[in-house]
Amino acid sequence: MRLELSRRVAGLNHRYRSHDPAALVAATLNDPDTGRVALVSSFGAESVVLLHMVATRAPETPVLFVDTLMLFEETLAYQREVAETLGLKDLRVIRASEADLAAQDPENKLHKTDTDACCALRKTAPLEAALAEFDGWMTGRKRYQGQTRADIDHFEVETPTRMKINPLAHWGRTEIADYMDRYDLPRHPLVARGYPSIGCAPCTSPVAAGEDPRAGRWRGQEKTECGIHFVNGRIVRPGSLEAEKSEKVA
């Protein structure tokens, strides 16, 4: 009989505490304590690092890409290029249903009035549905990316039945850049044009020298995360008490 999730997560954090990210990815994908795992990728500025680690060890791993239908054309082209270059064998493009889009955002303007609702419709709800068949998912989140990520662990309890795995949690910009150079990985074309963090086109702007890399995301709003956290299977908004608690669960 399997240990409860929180004990498995604690054990995984202990077991892999000294592994570098690539070794952690390889071990994790074969560890019965993680179960069925997918990689969720935005194919953004730094995504290719984790995609490469997974593709070179287990290219059949399901890779979920959420197409909000609001992405830059450059991101869509880059997604196709990276999938081809790395030989991803199970890429799944996730979108909101046409019925939900017609009911909740028929004119594609929801992002102008309610970004949380737009993210929930176009990103979080379809992703949650796609993740239903998995016991855990890998993300490229890193501690250096901001306050809400400052204490993330390699393994976290996300819901009572699902874990989140962050192999790059302890890496900084230098390690990411070095890895891309070492393997000569394709770069997202918008990075060279001033976008160090890339989300949907209406909600992402270029960043000036000296600004926080994520300053161009929802510029002028308090919102800092594109997703909405899940706590015990329920959707909660970023910044809420439950969302803060979820960041601390591990």
Ligand code: SF4
């Ligand atoms: S980032 Fe902007 S356009 Fe994309 S889903 Fe969120 S609110 Fe909508």
